[in-house]
Amino acid sequence: MTPNKIIARFILGMALAAAPAAPAAWAQQSHIGSLTGDAHTGQQLYRRYCVGCHGPKGDGKGENAPYVVGPLGDPPPRNFTTGTYKCRSTPSGSIPYDSDIFNTISRGVHATYMPSWAALTPQQRANLVAYIKTFSNRFKNEKPDPAIAIPAETAATPDSIARGKELYQNTLKCGECHGAAGHGDGPSAPTLFDNLGNKLPPYDFTSGLRFKCGETDRDLYLIFLSGLDGTAMPSYADFLKGDQAWDLVHYLRTLQDHSPNAGKK
Numbered sequence: 001m002t003p004n005k006i007i008a009r010f011i012l013g014m015a016l017a018a019a020p021a022a023p024a025a026w027a028q029q030s031h032i033g034s035l036t037g038d039a040h041t042g043q044q045l046y047r048r049y050c051v052g053c054h055g056p057k058g059d060g061k062g063e064n065a066p067y068v069v070g071p072l073g074d075p076p077p078r079n080f081t082t083g084t085y086k087c088r089s090t091p092s093g094s095i096p097y098d099s100d101i102f103n104t105i106s107r108g109v110h111a112t113y114m115p116s117w118a119a120l121t122p123q124q125r126a127n128l129v130a131y132i133k134t135f136s137n138r139f140k141n142e143k144p145d146p147a148i149a150i151p152a153e154t155a156a157t158p159d160s161i162a163r164g165k166e167l168y169q170n171t172l173k174c175g176e177c178h179g180a181a182g183h184g185d186g187p188s189a190p191t192l193f194d195n196l197g198n199k200l201p202p203y204d205f206t207s208g209l210r211f212k213c214g215e216t217d218r219d220l221y222l223i224f225l226s227g228l229d230g231t232a233m234p235s236y237a238d239f240l241k242g243d244q245a246w247d248l249v250h251y252l253r254t255l256q257d258h259s260p261n262a263g264k265k
């Protein structure tokens with residue numbers, strides 16, 4: 001990193017650290033890079049684009065909500081009043097950063113009815129983040145924990161894949177839920193619900209190259225350490241040492257039918 005970049009990061013860090021000093025105003029705003037989102041403008045956008053699924057009160061009870069909940073466990077629209085988010089760069093139990101919510105809105109949630117809103121301008125998406133946060137007092141009363149650090153990715157060698165397989169199949173028993181081949185059909189799968197009582201089966205790794213919370217190896221790494229809060233998918237932050245999370249990433253890629261590493265296990 002050049003000295004200029006370090007200074008720029010420092011100034012950004014100071015700005016972020018200073019932001020929560022005025023909690024009331026902060027809760028009505030969002031800060032994503034150089035963007036400041038405004039909740040009032042966000043409300044108008046929400047009423048136009050989001051209300052049908054997420055509902056006027058943000059409780060996930062929009063008039064279309066019953067139609068997006070499938071018998072196979074398609075998740076209902078998020079209830080924003082609990083302040084619980086699946087896709088975060090923060091440890092389990094923490095609220096997300098504004099940028100986490102912004103990224104989810106931009107990306108959509110793969111394999112669910114939550115579409116990508118990348119067609120809206122970045123400013124509009126920032127305004128939506130500011131508004132969505134007003135549904136939960138957690139954003140007024142809590143600060144997000146520091147983001148999880150992601151070390152440089154190790155090489156996806158056959159050894160790394162083999163170590164990941166051992167973790168998945170034996171040490172951490174991911175297959176209990178996800179199934180030995182990653183189809184989401186492990187013995188515990190039929191018994192899994194989210195924290196609001198909706199049936200929620202484990203993710204089927206063979207369903208594509210993307211995950212709910214992103215598609216890069218770094219996104220995948222983060223999922224193991226953050227967990228998907230509000231679901232049965234726990235955080236493994238206390239169990240994964242050193243490069244083990246990268247070993248798991250490399251092994252999971254072999255379970256994806258269309259990955260360049262498919263079948264290398």
Ligand code: HEC
Nearest residue numbers: 049050053075076077078085086087104109112113114128
């Ligand atoms: C067609 C229905 C539908 C519409 C319209 C919709 N959503 Fe969603 N949204 C969902 C569903 C379903 C989920 C839950 C996905 C899951 O739990 O895996 C969700 C989840 C989310 C999440 C939570 C992600 C997380 O990390 O937990 C956010 C944020 C979100 N939506 C924002 C929005 C915004 C902003 C709009 C409007 C611009 C919008 N949604 C419009 C269906 C919808």
Ligand code: HEC
Nearest residue numbers: 172174177192200201202203211212213223228231232233
């Ligand atoms: C107790 C059951 C359970 C165990 C054990 C479990 N998972 Fe999960 N996992 C789930 C559920 C349920 C979901 C889907 C959550 C959702 O759709 O919101 C999930 C989702 C995932 C996802 C998809 C995340 C995304 O963004 O789409 C990955 C990757 C994952 N699990 C990896 C693992 C790995 C690796 C292990 C072992 C270290 C593991 N899981 C252990 C239940 C479990």
